[in-house]
Amino acid sequence: MLSKNTIKYIQSLKIKKYRQQNQAYIVEGEKCVTELLHSNIPVLAVYATMNWLEAYENDLRGKQSKAEAITEDELRKISDLTTPNKVLALAGITEYEPLQTIDFSDLILALDSIRDPGNMGTIIRTADWFGIRNIICSPDCVDFYNPKVIQSTMGSFARVKAHYIDLAYSISNAPTGTPIYGALLEGPLLTDKKFQKSGILLIGNESKGISNSLIPFITDPIYIPPFGHGHQNSYHAESLNASIANAIICYEIRKQLTENKL
Amino acid sequence: MLSKNTIKYIQSLKIKKYRQQNQAYIVEGEKCVTELLHSNIPVLAVYATMNWLEAYENDLRGKQSKAEAITEDELRKISDLTTPNKVLALAGITEYEPLQTIDFSDLILALDSIRDPGNMGTIIRTADWFGIRNIICSPDCVDFYNPKVIQSTMGSFARVKAHYIDLAYSISNAPTGTPIYGALLEGPLLTDKKFQKSGILLIGNESKGISNSLIPFITDPIYIPPFGHGHQNSYHAESLNASIANAIICYEIRKQLTENKL
Numbered sequence: 427m428l429s430k431n432t433i434k435y436i437q438s439l440k441i442k443k444y445r446q447q448n449q450a451y452i453v454e455g456e457k458c459v460t461e462l463l464h465s466n467i468p469v470l471a472v473y474a475t476m477n478w479l480e481a482y483e484n485d486l487r488g489k490q491s492k493a494e495a496i497t498e499d500e501l502r503k504i505s506d507l508t509t510p511n512k513v514l515a516l517a518g519i520t521e522y523e524p525l526q527t528i529d530f531s532d533l534i535l536a537l538d539s540i541r542d543p544g545n546m547g548t549i550i551r552t553a554d555w556f557g558i559r560n561i562i563c564s565p566d567c568v569d570f571y572n573p574k575v576i577q578s579t580m581g582s583f584a585r586v587k588a589h590y591i592d593l594a595y596s597i598s599n600a601p602t603g604t605p606i607y608g609a610l611l612e613g614p615l616l617t618d619k620k621f622q623k624s625g626i627l628l629i630g631n632e633s634k635g636i637s638n639s640l641i642p643f644i645t646d647p648i649y650i651p652p653f654g655h656g657h658q659n660s661y662h663a664e665s666l667n668a669s670i671a672n673a674i675i676c677y678e679i680r681k682q683l684t685e686n687k688l
Numbered sequence: 689m690l691s692k693n694t695i696k697y698i699q700s701l702k703i704k705k706y707r708q709q710n711q712a713y714i715v716e717g718e719k720c721v722t723e724l725l726h727s728n729i730p731v732l733a734v735y736a737t738m739n740w741l742e743a744y745e746n747d748l749r750g751k752q753s754k755a756e757a758i759t760e761d762e763l764r765k766i767s768d769l770t771t772p773n774k775v776l777a778l779a780g781i782t783e784y785e786p787l788q789t790i791d792f793s794d795l796i797l798a799l800d801s802i803r804d805p806g807n808m809g810t811i812i813r814t815a816d817w818f819g820i821r822n823i824i825c826s827p828d829c830v831d832f833y834n835p836k837v838i839q840s841t842m843g844s845f846a847r848v849k850a851h852y853i854d855l856a857y858s859i860s861n862a863p864t865g866t867p868i869y870g871a872l873l874e875g876p877l878l879t880d881k882k883f884q885k886s887g888i889l890l891i892g893n894e895s896k897g898i899s900n901s902l903i904p905f906i907t908d909p910i911y912i913p914p915f916g917h918g919h920q921n922s923y924h925a926e927s928l929n930a931s932i933a934n935a936i937i938c939y940e941i942r943k944q945l946t947e948n949k950l
Contacts, residue, residue, distance in 0.1 A: 457926075533916070544806050552932055554925040557916030582925045617943055653942030654795070654819030663816040663844045664719075670814055670935045673928075677936045680915030681879055 428473070428500050436473075436504040436516070442569045449519040451571035453583075455511035460485050461581030468518030473504065478512040506573040519571060528560050528589070530600050531624050533679060535561045536593050538640060539631040540668060543568050547578020548669040549629070554582035556676045561588045562596050562626075564637075593628075597643045600626060607679075608636055608644035609671045611664070615651045621679045629672045635665075650674055690735070690762050698735075698766040698778070704831045711781040713833035715845075717773035722747050723843030730780030735766065740774040768835040781833060790822050790851065792862050793886050795941060797823045798855050800902060801893040802930060805830050809840020810931040811891070816844035818938045823850045824858050824888075826899075855890075859905045862888060869941075870898055870906035871933045873926070877913045883941045891934045897927075912936055 436452065438444040445451050450470055453462045456478070462469060463485045472479075472486065472493040479486065479495055486493055501510045528534065535553055540546050546568045553561060568575060570588040579586075589596070597606060605625040628644060630636035636644070650671060652662050666674070698714065700706040707713050712732055715724045718740070724731060725747045734741075734748065734755040741748065741757055748755055763772045790796065797815055802808050808830050815823060830837060832850040841848075851858070859868060867887040890906060892898035898906075912933060914924050928936070 548929045548932060551925050551929060555912075555914050555928055557914070557924060578929075580925065580927070580929075585924070617947075650817075650939070651943075651946070652817050652819070653939070653946045662819060662847070663813050663842065665842070666817055666935075667810045667813060667840075667842075667931075669929075670810060670932065673932045673936055674939045677912070677915070677939070681913075684913070684915045685879075 428494075428496055428504070433503050436514070439516070440506060440573055442572070445519065445569070445571050450516050451519060451576065452506065452573045453515045453517050453576055454505060454507055454513070454573065455577065456513060458576060458579070458581050458583070459513045459515045461584045462515055462517055463489065465584035467520060467584060470516040470518050472513065472515045473501065474513035475501070482513075507577070526599075528562075530604055532560075533558050533624065533676070534626045535672065535676075536597065536626050536628045537561060537563045537567050538593055538628060538636050539564050539634070540567045540629065542632055542668075543572050543574035544578050545632060545667065545669045546570070546572075547575045547580075547583075549672050550575070550579045550586045550588070551582040552669065552673045552676060553586050554579075556680045558676065559586060561586060562593060563588050563590050564593050565590050593640055594643065597626060597628075597640075606643050606645045607675065608641070608647050609675060610644075610647045610649055611635070613647035613649045616648050616675060616678055617651060619646065619648060619678075621682045623683055625679070627672070627675060627679070629668055632668050648675060690756075690758055690766070695765050698776070701778070702768060702835055704834070707781065707831070707833050712778050713781060713838065714768065714835045715777045715779050715838055716767060716769055716775070716835065717839065718775060720838060720841070720843050720845070721775045721777045723846045724777055724779055725751060727846035729782060729846060732778040732780050734775065734777045735763065736775035737763070744775075769839070790824075792866055794822075795820050795886065795938070796888045797934065797938075798859065798888050798890045799823060799825045799829050800855055800890060800898050801826050801896070802829045802891065804894055804930075805834050805836035806840050807894060807929065807931045808832070808834075809837045809842075809845075811934050812837070812841045812848045812850070813844040814931065814935045814938060815848050816841075818942045820938065821848060823848060824855060825850050825852050826855045827852050855902055856905065859888060859890075859902075868905050868907045869937065870903070870909050871937060872906075872909045872911055873897070875909035875911045878910050878937060878940055879913060881908065881910060881940075883944045885945055887941070889934070889937055889941070891930055894930050910937060 439452050453459055469489050473496045476495045479493055576583050607625055608628045701714050715721055731751050735758045738757045741755055766776055838845050869887055870890045
């Protein structure tokens with residue numbers, strides 16, 4: 427049975443300050459927890475229904491001592507989900523590698539003030555799909571360890587690293603010649619661009635776009651053409667959601683590299 | 689000043705049953721409300737700060753009689769947003785055209801049980817960007833007029849039509865030869881496909897994918913290749929978010945058609 431103190435402790439981890447203080451975060455649901463168990467991330471605790479613990483015995487191998495059976499009612503008390511999903515685990519925040527260890531020979535995402543946890547999680551999930559391993563985030567981006575971010579990654583939090591750091595500083599530290607792609611609302615068409623393997627793709631805030639202070643760093647502005655409006659140039663959406671723009675550009679870059687065997 | 693009854697009425701419109709009863713829905717924030725004012729959708733009421741009403745006098749032309757100045761405090765009482773944004777309007781639900789009037793000569797989206805309002809709104813916004821005018825939704829999709837859906841469309845609700853109807857029925861009613869594209873987790877690669885102008889793109893539920901009962905209708909299965917993992921076929925995200933998969937496929941289809949001048 428969960429003690430009052432444990433419930434209080436887990437609930438406190440919904441707040442960034444306490445996650446940092448305790449170097450721990452919440453991972454919820456079957457998909458995310460199994461990804462956690464298969465990763466190198468420290469597992470601090472697993473709270474699950476008896477059925478789940480039995481069904482996932484293999485995945486828990488070596489970690490059983492941290493697992494505790496709880497009831498659906500208890501799960502509801504600690505869950506952040508509208509419909510709690512059988513299991514909730516606590517994971518340990520691991521020290522990030524310094525910026526110097528980032529592999530600038532491959533594509534990197536740079537997120538400028540992404541505030542919505544769903545967008546952040548979706549960007550991480552998309553990055554994982556397209557084999558992007560490093561994301562640099564301006565310090566005012568939503569916290570990677572926010573339960574809603576972790577949830578929206580659908581397990582990809584276990585494979586993608588987010589580095590919170592001043593973007594101007596980190597972009598300046600990229601090797602000379604690294605192209606800096608910026609998703610803008612005008613400029614050269616995405617479909618006309620020829621991409622190389624390395625590069626930093628800069629994605630702007632949901633409502634304000636890329637900060638004025640970062641615009642000068644962009645060497646290759648990119649505009650996703652609003653195809654499908656014929657010759658009339660009819661009225662259409664003013665912009666795309668940040669996670670959608672990111673996905674379309676990542677797709678195009680990775681597609682070109684695969685076709686050109688880079 | 690807003691009467692208690694008005695506040696109660698507006699709050700009731702957060703619930704589908706009352707939206708249907710009153711044939712009205714909430715549109716919030718500067719971006720969405722200006723799109724509403726520029727559309728043919730009936731505007732039933734506009735509640736805004738005095739500053740907003742003055743700044744948007746031109747947009748309100750002909751609709752001033754429906755506009756009422758309210759305080760930020762009053763706005764908070766009726767708003768669905770964490771940070772209310774100057775204006776909230778009520779719009780009238782308009783009768784949908786029957787299925788027969790849908791233009792099957794152009795790309796149509798078919799959403800199978802999309803439940804998340806943010807995903808639904810983002811899909812509508814992306815459709816608008818790529819000039820897709822009609823979306824058919826299974827009856828268990830989240831309601832188009834849900835305030836969170838309207839909000840996530842960023843104004844595109846005013847240009848894209850969603851038809852709630854049995855998908856098997858409506859797909860069967862498409863002209864013979866209409867390709868039915870289905871986003872699956874395996875199958876022919878998106879990048880190998882040659883698209884034509886017409887078609888129905890079937891997008892599945894966030895966790896369960898496309899319903900088993902609809903799979904047989906798919907004439908052209910599509911798999912978005914998880915590029916960027918080299919030859920090692922390393923472990924990566926198991927799937928993409930529904931709105932992301934939709935966007936990447938729409939982009940590829942519209943790009944091909946533009947390149948081939950179809």
